[in-house]
Amino acid sequence: MKIEEALALLKEAGYKYTDKREMILTFFANEDRYRTAKDLLAYLEPHFEGISFDTIYRNLHLFNQLGILESTELNGEKNYQMSCAKHHHHHFICKDCGLTKEIHACPMDRLPTELNNFVIDDHKFEIYGLCPHCQQ
Amino acid sequence: MKIEEALALLKEAGYKYTDKREMILTFFANEDRYRTAKDLLAYLEPHFEGISFDTIYRNLHLFNQLGILESTELNGEKNYQMSCAKHHHHHFICKDCGLTKEIHACPMDRLPTELNNFVIDDHKFEIYGLCPHCQQ
DNA sequence: ATGTAAATAAGAATAATTACGGTTTATAAA
């Protein structure tokens, strides 16, 4: 997702434009991988001295809720990256650098009949390993 | 996995037998679902007044490492259940009661060639929803 | 210009987990 698209989404949903929000989006737009709240804070700190945790977390939540960011949990920490959705897909995630690669196959396509009596709300399919770059 | 089997594994790996460890295993043996450290503590507390966090977490780690317990992360909390491994499989997990159901289909069977240059260490496939009982 | 709801800062609170120093205990060998 592009920054402009995200800003439009924000405006449409009645949220305000702020320079911090723009910079948060810039951060994620320039990264093709999952990043933590801490990573984001480190990026914002030099530009906005004294920026608060609250701002970080509130916006991560909001953006996630609006579908601007997608999230996953990697060793006990929530990680976010710019949403590449529109079409449903899953991810390979590099354990070293956090780089992601879309996987278009989805195991839910042919679901086992064993789950006939279960209500299915959600699923998670992720592959972990090392990207070509981090293998060296 | 049965308690005896787990105790044998412990002994074989050179760890000591203690009454607390036996009760931890009893707890998980009687549950067919993922449980948190807190759940375990609540169960042990009446039997061992003043049992420490350290004991809980140290043993959860150890058991997980030995393959006695498997773990997953559900809304920011680590959850454990008795390992049902031997054969590779995945889980349906009830969001209400934590009940699990094995799924024998594995999406890694036919991996997309897109990942040819990636080293794959691990993967996660979980389906979340409501079990028949919790739908009422 | 101005009113209002949203956004923010600052820091305290919470929740899960880990770490540390001192004591007890399971186990094996004398």
Added chain:
DNA sequence: TTTATAAACCGTAATTATTCTTATTTACAT
């Protein structure tokens, strides 16, 4: 059966990630 020793344990403090609270500031529609 005593004894030595490493493992297990307790009590508690520290850490880490995250959320909450209150007062203040700001974007933006009117």
